[in-house]
Amino acid sequence: MAELTANRTFEERGETERIEIELLLEAVYRKYGYDYRDYSRASLRRRLRRRLGLDGWESFSQMQHRVLRDSDYFAGLLRDLSVSVTEMFRDPEVYAVLRREVVPLLKTYPFVRIWHAGCCTGEEVYSMAIMLIEEGLYDRTRIYATDISDSVIAQAREGRIALEKVKDFTTNYHRAGGEEEFSDYYSVSGQYATIANEIKRNVVFSTHNLVTDGVFNEMNMVVCRNVLIYFNRRLQGRVLGLFARTLCRNGFLCLGTKETLEFAECRADFEPISLKNKVYRRIR
Numbered sequence: 536m537a538e539l540t541a542n543r544t545f546e547e548r549g550e551t552e553r554i555e556i557e558l559l560l561e562a563v564y565r566k567y568g569y570d571y572r573d574y575s576r577a578s579l580r581r582r583l584r585r586r587l588g589l590d591g592w593e594s595f596s597q598m599q600h601r602v603l604r605d606s607d608y609f610a611g612l613l614r615d616l617s618v619s620v621t622e623m624f625r626d627p628e629v630y631a632v633l634r635r636e637v638v639p640l641l642k643t644y645p646f647v648r649i650w651h652a653g654c655c656t657g658e659e660v661y662s663m664a665i666m667l668i669e670e671g672l673y674d675r676t677r678i679y680a681t682d683i684s685d686s687v688i689a690q691a692r693e694g695r696i697a698l699e700k701v702k703d704f705t706t707n708y709h710r711a712g713g714e715e716e717f718s719d720y721y722s723v724s725g726q727y728a729t730i731a732n733e734i735k736r737n738v739v740f741s742t743h744n745l746v747t748d749g750v751f752n753e754m755n756m757v758v759c760r761n762v763l764i765y766f767n768r769r770l771q772g773r774v775l776g777l778f779a780r781t782l783c784r785n786g787f788l789c790l791g792t793k794e795t796l797e798f799a800e801c802r803a804d805f806e807p808i809s810l811k812n813k814v815y816r817r818i819r
């Protein structure tokens with residue numbers, strides 16, 4: 536009997552928390568226009584619980600009260616909700632596939648437009664730029680690099696990388712098929728490596744929210760890696776539809792290795808270039 540009561544109390548607490556989180560996300564959306572309502576709940580709940588613990592509050596209703604009245608507090612919460620893990624040449628095999636299978640086709644175009652959606656602090660964007668320089672395609676390319684977060688976009692523009700990460704990035708670069716001296720692409724000052732201006736020159740950074748903002752036009756490639764995993768299936772489908780509309784015919788889509796087109800309505804619009812590496816081509 537005691538066990539049954541304990542279970543019921545536990546379930547009720549879970550249900551109350553679920554309602555409070557929904558109300559908090561609704562409040563965030565209605566007050567600030569950031570729509571987290573269709574983000575995958577497990578990861579969001581973990582992040583929110585962490586913030587709740589740090590703030591010493593007992594419930595998400597208290598957090599909601601503060602969010603609605605204090606935009607600085609909200610800005611901090613937004614940073615907590617964002618997962619900003621990234622690397623240069625992350626998943627090197629993906630870049631090797633892009634170099635081998637996609638770049639030769641992009642070379643047939645007079646001008647190439649690439650959108651990196653959810654680019655975080657810019658590491659994947661600069662990796663792409665380096666690869667395109669080496670392939671002689673960068674002069675004819677414009678990269679649009681966007682993220683929901685102002686603060687990561689500001690960091691991306693600076694192109695500063697903590698020196699302790701450079702060794703791993705160099706290894707990734709060579710695994711991805713890079714044959715040059717990786718150190719030619721940055722200069723070192725203090726504890727940071729700064730990406731060379733030559734690499735930054737054809738990148739336009741801006742904020743863009745995949746949930747609430749519109750499409751870009753006629754992209755030859757969309758790279759959106761390790762962003763959709765934070766969305767529920769419905770939102771993933773919506774965003775993938777947006778990418779399908781953004782891509783020109785025969786354009787390429789590159790997702791994260793744990794992400795898939797499989798459940799999206801637009802899946803028939805694509806054929807795989809590499810299923811393992813989640814590289815697709817729009818065929819209609």
Ligand SMILES: C[S@@+](CC[C@H](N)C(=O)[O-])C[C@H]1O[C@@H](n2cnc3c(N)ncnc32)[C@H](O)[C@@H]1O
Pocket residue numbers: 617618619620621622625652653654655656659681682683684687743744745746759760761762765791
């Ligand atoms: C884990 S990082 C992935 C970074 C990079 N694409 C990579 O694979 O290394 C996820 C990024 O998605 C961004 N993000 C989350 N929700 C977003 C949204 N609705 N619109 C645009 N970017 C979003 C986050 O701010 C974060 O920078």
